[in-house]
Amino acid sequence: MKQSKKTTYSASSKDPCLQELQKLLGERLSLSESVREQHGRDESFHASAPPEAVAFAENNDEVAEIARICFQYKKPIIPFGTGTSLEGHVAALHGGVCLDVSGMNQVLEVNENDLDCRVQAGVTRKQLNQHLRNSGLFFPIDPGADASLGGMTATRASGTNAVRYGTMRENVMGLTVVTADGRIIRTGTRARKSSAGYDLTRLFVGSEGTLGIITEIQLRLYGVPEAISAAVCSFETMEGAVNTTISTIQMGIPVARIELMDEVQVDAINRYADFDYALKPTLFFEFHGTEAWVKEQAEMVKEISNDEGGSDFQWETREQERQKLWEARHNAYYAALALRPGSKGWPTDVCVPISRLADCILETRQDIDECGLFVPLVGHVGDGNFHLLFLIDPENEEEELKRYQPLNDRLVERALRMGGTCSGEHGIGSGKLKYMEAEHGDSLELMRQIKQAFDPHNLMNPGKVIPA
Numbered sequence: 001m002k003q004s005k006k007t008t009y010s011a012s013s014k015d016p017c018l019q020e021l022q023k024l025l026g027e028r029l030s031l032s033e034s035v036r037e038q039h040g041r042d043e044s045f046h047a048s049a050p051p052e053a054v055a056f057a058e059n060n061d062e063v064a065e066i067a068r069i070c071f072q073y074k075k076p077i078i079p080f081g082t083g084t085s086l087e088g089h090v091a092a093l094h095g096g097v098c099l100d101v102s103g104m105n106q107v108l109e110v111n112e113n114d115l116d117c118r119v120q121a122g123v124t125r126k127q128l129n130q131h132l133r134n135s136g137l138f139f140p141i142d143p144g145a146d147a148s149l150g151g152m153t154a155t156r157a158s159g160t161n162a163v164r165y166g167t168m169r170e171n172v173m174g175l176t177v178v179t180a181d182g183r184i185i186r187t188g189t190r191a192r193k194s195s196a197g198y199d200l201t202r203l204f205v206g207s208e209g210t211l212g213i214i215t216e217i218q219l220r221l222y223g224v225p226e227a228i229s230a231a232v233c234s235f236e237t238m239e240g241a242v243n244t245t246i247s248t249i250q251m252g253i254p255v256a257r258i259e260l261m262d263e264v265q266v267d268a269i270n271r272y273a274d275f276d277y278a279l280k281p282t283l284f285f286e287f288h289g290t291e292a293w294v295k296e297q298a299e300m301v302k303e304i305s306n307d308e309g310g311s312d313f314q315w316e317t318r319e320q321e322r323q324k325l326w327e328a329r330h331n332a333y334y335a336a337l338a339l340r341p342g343s344k345g346w347p348t349d350v351c352v353p354i355s356r357l358a359d360c361i362l363e364t365r366q367d368i369d370e371c372g373l374f375v376p377l378v379g380h381v382g383d384g385n386f387h388l389l390f391l392i393d394p395e396n397e398e399e400e401l402k403r404y405q406p407l408n409d410r411l412v413e414r415a416l417r418m419g420g421t422c423s424g425e426h427g428i429g430s431g432k433l434k435y436m437e438a439e440h441g442d443s444l445e446l447m448r449q450i451k452q453a454f455d456p457h458n459l460m461n462p463g464k465v466i467p468a
């Protein structure tokens with residue numbers, strides 16, 4: 001994809017839709033250039049496209065009224081959580097109003113006996129875990145950024161714990177959603193399972209703001225495990241590291257985390273977070289359970305890794321050390337950016353069936369080497385998901401994109417050929433639109449019809465997920 005030029009829609013206080021919104025929200029409708037600029041970009045290299053205005057909503061009724069006003073004037077709405085997405089998700093490609101729900105940040109209920117909770121969409125994952133700290137419960141989904149749970153639902157996010165606890169798909173039980181025409185609807189229930197009708201919850205999970213605005217989320221929670229231990233193991237070859245992952249998953253060992261970094265990324269986190277791990281392909285593990293069960297899992301994985309040429313396990317048992325380790329993993333993106341100061345990051349991710357992971361990673365590594373490019377590779381490999389980070393020099397962007405774009409195209413083509421997907425967790429935004437046809441074929445037309453049914457005037461985050 002050629003990097004899009006910055007799109008600018010001007011903010012006009014004479015616009016009748018914005019005037020009505022201003023009457024509703026007062027100072028909570030911002031036309032300020034800096035606020036609009038900040039809401040028109042995500043955390044990646046994708047060009048900014050500021051909205052005409054930013055509306056800061058505080059409750060469901062207000063969100064519904066904003067939607068009704070925008071529906072009346074046919075003004076696009078781009079929902080916004082914390083803006084940490086990576087595929088141009090929040091850029092206002094067709095102008096309109098950015099609807100920032102970060103002020104809707106209350107944990108509404110925690111049902112300890114049922115292991116679930118209800119939160120407003122602006123609550124972040126760290127805020128929820130802070131709220132739960134004395135309850136013996138936690139919420140496991142952990143994208144690197146401290147994203148909002150509304151944004152995580154909308155992107156079907158996952159993270160390092162997904163191999164054990166699933167992604168947002170498995171952990172959202174129900175939603176409150178404001179539709180494009182301003183109705184407030186509830187999907188799902190608090191029951192652990194249901195066979196009653198179409199699963200609208202799953203439809204909104206991963207819809208990236210294109211079907212409605214999520215205002216509340218019912219989430220599953222988990223008991224904090226009795227014992228947790230983390231270990232680091234380096235390998236002489238990438239093949240050894242990936243084969244260890246595959247065997248661990250195929251044997252059904254319930255690791256909580258199994259993360260891969262290649263030697264370039266290990267170098268980056270050594271420098272960034274003051275570690276001294278060997279500059280080799282490395283796996284980071286975490287085991288959850290009782291003391292005995294954690295020990296048993298670790299022994300089994302150690303045996304597998306020994307057979308694949310793994311080093312001794314370096315244990316991180318104290319909580320502080322473990323936190324430092326996972327903090328560094330979560331900061332892998334920023335650590336890699338620091339390898340090329342001033343660069344902009346273009347992270348891309350694909351996901352393949354676990355049995356094809358070695359083929360996909362090794363072919364990709366060979367492709368990168370043959371292109372003579374310098375590209376860190378990290379992965380939530382227990383899920384068959386891995387990421388490349390292209391470090392783009394903004395001074396030479398056009399030329400560099402000519403080298404990275406074909407590499408990304410081949411990466412996606414390879415993942416699809418192996419039965420995988422063009423994105424395991426970052427989503428489509430506008431950056432991966434062009435792969436939707438290849439991945440979904442005829443069912444893309446059905447997705448268009450669903451979009452049309454939910455959003456007949458194409459007002460909800462237009463230009464994302466579904467190619468025109």
Ligand SMILES: Cc1cc2nc3c(=O)[nH]c(=O)nc-3n(C[C@H](O)[C@H](O)[C@H](O)COP(=O)(O)OP(=O)(O)OC[C@H]3O[C@@H](n4cnc5c(N)ncnc54)[C@H](O)[C@@H]3O)c2cc1C
Nearest residue numbers: 081082083084085143144147148150151152154158209214
């Ligand atoms: C350093 C770093 C590491 C990351 N690591 C991971 C990772 O490991 N796993 C992963 O999955 N992602 C990862 N991400 C990507 C990002 O954090 C996730 O996509 C996250 O879910 C986005 O949440 P957000 O609140 O920032 O959403 P935003 O960026 O604000 O919005 C994302 C999309 O969701 C829509 N949206 C937001 N809120 C709502 C709402 N209330 N209702 C309807 N639609 C809404 C927006 O319109 C947009 O399309 C990472 C990002 C960074 C910067």
